[in-house]
Structure formats: C-alpha cells, structure tokens
Amino acid sequence: MLAKSTEYAIRALVYVQLKNWEGKRPGVVEIAREIEAPEAFSAKILQTLTRHQLLDSAKGRGGGFFFNDEQTELSLYKIIHVMEGDGCFHRCGFGLKSCNNNNPCPLHDQYKVVRDSFYDIVRKESIQSLSEKIKKGEAVLKRSIT
Amino acid sequence: MLAKSTEYAIRALVYVQLKNWEGKRPGVVEIAREIEAPEAFSAKILQTLTRHQLLDSAKGRGGGFFFNDEQTELSLYKIIHVMEGDGCFHRCGFGLKSCNNNNPCPLHDQYKVVRDSFYDIVRKESIQSLSEKIKKGEAVLKRSIT
DNA sequence: TCATAAAAGGACCCTGCTATCCTTTTATAA
DNA sequence: TTATAAAAGGATAGCAGGGTCCTTTTATGA
Numbered sequence: 001m002l003a004k005s006t007e008y009a010i011r012a013l014v015y016v017q018l019k020n021w022e023g024k025r026p027g028v029v030e031i032a033r034e035i036e037a038p039e040a041f042s043a044k045i046l047q048t049l050t051r052h053q054l055l056d057s058a059k060g061r062g063g064g065f066f067f068n069d070e071q072t073e074l075s076l077y078k079i080i081h082v083m084e085g086d087g088c089f090h091r092c093g094f095g096l097k098s099c100n101n102n103n104p105c106p107l108h109d110q111y112k113v114v115r116d117s118f119y120d121i122v123r124k125e126s127i128q129s130l131s132e133k134i135k136k137g138e139a140v141l142k143r144s145i146t
Numbered sequence: 147m148l149a150k151s152t153e154y155a156i157r158a159l160v161y162v163q164l165k166n167w168e169g170k171r172p173g174v175v176e177i178a179r180e181i182e183a184p185e186a187f188s189a190k191i192l193q194t195l196t197r198h199q200l201l202d203s204a205k206g207r208g209g210g211f212f213f214n215d216e217q218t219e220l221s222l223y224k225i226i227h228v229m230e231g232d233g234c235f236h237r238c239g240f241g242l243k244s245c246n247n248n249n250p251c252p253l254h255d256q257y258k259v260v261r262d263s264f265y266d267i268v269r270k271e272s273i274q275s276l277s278e279k280i281k282k283g284e285a286v287l288k289r290s291i292t
Numbered sequence: 293t294c295a296t297a298a299a300a301g302g303a304c305c306c307t308g309c310t311a312t313c314c315t316t317t318t319a320t321a322a
Numbered sequence: 323t324t325a326t327a328a329a330a331g332g333a334t335a336g337c338a339g340g341g342t343c344c345t346t347t348t349a350t351g352a
Contacts, residue, residue, distance in 0.1 A: 007241030060319025095153030106276035130252035206349025
C-alpha cells in the first residue's frame with residue numbers, strides 16, 4: 001500500500017521523536033541502524049523530509065535530526081503526501097481514469113469504503129501518537145530481539 | 147493497491163464474461179481495445195491467466211478467450227493470487243517483518259481492519275458479480291464516451 | 293492441403309523506485 | 323584557526339514491473 005520509502009520515513013520520524021523526548025538528536029547512522037533501513041537511502045529520505053520542513057536538522061559536530069515545532073502534531077497523511085503524493089486516496093481500485101459516483105466502476109462503492117477508512121487513519125494518527133504507543137510499551141518499532 | 151497488471155486482468159476477464167454471455171469469444175486485439183490496455187501486454191496477461199486455468203482459450207481461426215467452467219464463480223481473490231501473490235493481505239502497513247498481535251507495530255490494529263475489509267471484498271466479489279452489475283447498467287467497464 | 297487467423301512463448305527494452313557513493317557545505321570543539 | 327563530525331546534494335547503479343516485438347504453434351475454412 002505505502003511505498004517503501006514512505007515506510008522508512010515514518011519509522012525514522014518516530015525514532016527521532018522518541019530520541020528527542022530523551023533530549024537527544026540522532027544522526028543518520030544511528031537512525032538507519034535502529035529502523036533497520038539502508039543508511040544512504042535513509043539519508044536521502046531524511047533530506048527530503050527536512051527540505052519539506054517536516055523535520056529540522058543541524059549540521060556539524062553535535063548535529064542531527066529533531067523536531068523544532070514541538071507543538072503541532074505531524075500526521076501520517078502529511079508524510080505520505082510529501083513522499084508519494086496523495087494519489088492512493090483518489091485512484092480507482094479498478095484502474096479506471098474517470099471512476100466516480102456518476103460513472104462508477106463495479107467496485108466503486110466497496111473500494112471507496114476501504115480507501116476512506118485508510119484515509120481516516122492516516123489523518124488521525126501522527127508521529128506523536130505512534131511514538132506515545134511505543135513509549136508506553138503498547139507497540140514496537142522493530143522486531144523485538146527477545 | 148493492486149498492480150496495474152492485476153487491474154488489466156480483472157477488466158479483461160469481465161469483458162470476456164460479458165462477451166461470452168452474448169455467445170462470443172473475443173480475441174486479444176478486441177479485448178485490449180475495449181479495456182483500454184496495451185495490446186501486447188494484454189496478451190501476456192491473458193496468457194498467464196490461461197496458463198493458471200482461470201480462463202480458457204482456443205487457437206486458430208475463430209479462436210479467442212472464454213470461460214469453460216460456467217458454473218463456478220471466479221473470485222477477485224483468485225485473480226490477485228495468480229497475478230501478484232497474496233502478500234498484500236498479510237504485510238504490515240508499517241513495513242515491519244514480524245508484526246503480529248503479540249509484537250504489534252503502532253498501526254497494527256487499525257491497519258488490520260482496512261486490510262481485512264479489502265480481503266472480504268475480493269473474496270465476495272467475482273468476475274460474474276462485477277459483470278452482472280455492468281450488464282444491468284449499474285456500473286461501467288471504461289470511461290463512458292458521452 | 294494450404295493460406296490464414298489466432299493464441300503461446302521467448303527475448304528484450306524502458307521507466308521509476310530503490311539504493312549507493314562521493315563530494316561539498318556547515319558547524320563546533322579543541 | 324583548524325581538524326573533525328555531521329548533514330546536504332549530485333551522480334549514478336540495480337532491479338522489478340510495465341510494456342513491446344518477433345517467432346512458433348495450432349486450428350480451421352476454403
């Protein structure tokens with residue numbers, strides 16, 4: 001459903017949030033290791049996120065990634081939008097270009113329900129809400145080594 | 147959500163079903179034109195479908211594609227399974243390899259609902275049920291020219 | 293039996309997403 | 323003020339999915 005780069009982006013941002021709450025600013029190497037993503041590719045993705053101002057970064061010694069605006073919640077929708085556009089919330093499940101209520105494909109109504117409920121999730125959930133769950137131990141960011 | 151080739155496959159099969167009901171066996175050229183898909187690529191997909199026996203074909207003059215087993219419904223699930231496997235019904239929405247009820251990612255429960263309801267749709271709906279809708283004029287197979 | 297219409301099959305190309313590498317810029321601590 | 327740690331950025335490789343083309347096989351109607 002989501003592109004791999006988008007999945008990495010979300011995992012990376014959650015990790016940054018968790019570290020920020022500990023007063024730390026992780027760098028690319030650490031982030032990539034912890035979210036189990038390739039290092040160079042993670043760097044590219046973090047670059048994209050900072051360029052679009054979903055994230056802040058500090059260069060030079062002691063630098064790293066962090067959220068400057070601690071107030072506003074960063075919804076998953078915003079991240080998806082930056083990483084791959086929002087086509088997946090509009091496209092027809094059947095592949096038709098002009099599928100809508102007036103000109104519905106045979107799957108239109110059923111698919112719409114699925115697509116819309118996914119949309120609702122990514123509007124509601126945010127980097128902060130996901131990070132909270134992990135902090136509380138209700139969820140995990142990567143495979144638990146056990 | 148679905149691969150392009152899977153979308154073409156479903157549209158092609160629906161078209162074949164509609165034509166079969168008229169007592170006709172359409173060929174690749176006609177099918178590709180009517181479902182608005184590239185001809186050579188459609189041929190590849192139809193080949194895959196017949197090889198997996200979701201569809202029958204007759205070579206030579208007067209040949210074409212058709213359903214031999216008129217009784218059994220062909221669910222969308224079967225088509226998806228043949229075209230791209232069923233990974234999309236099991237994969238974690240967050241990209242984690244070992245995400246499950248015991249080791250949930252922060253999106254696990256919400257995403258599961260979406261994924262499962264999509265699964266239900268493709269188990270219930272079939273080439274026949276979609277074709278019926280089009281026959282009754284409740285839905286369209288391609289952009290209505292108007 | 294032969295010309296022809298049709299599907300089957302194999303080889304290949306192209307594009308976009310995934311991923312890597314190397315250089316440049318920037319900030320800081322010593 | 324200089325060595326170093328870190329992100330930014332550009333160029334490019336790898337690969338899978340999407341797509342094309344050409345040859346082979348098969349059936350049939352004339």
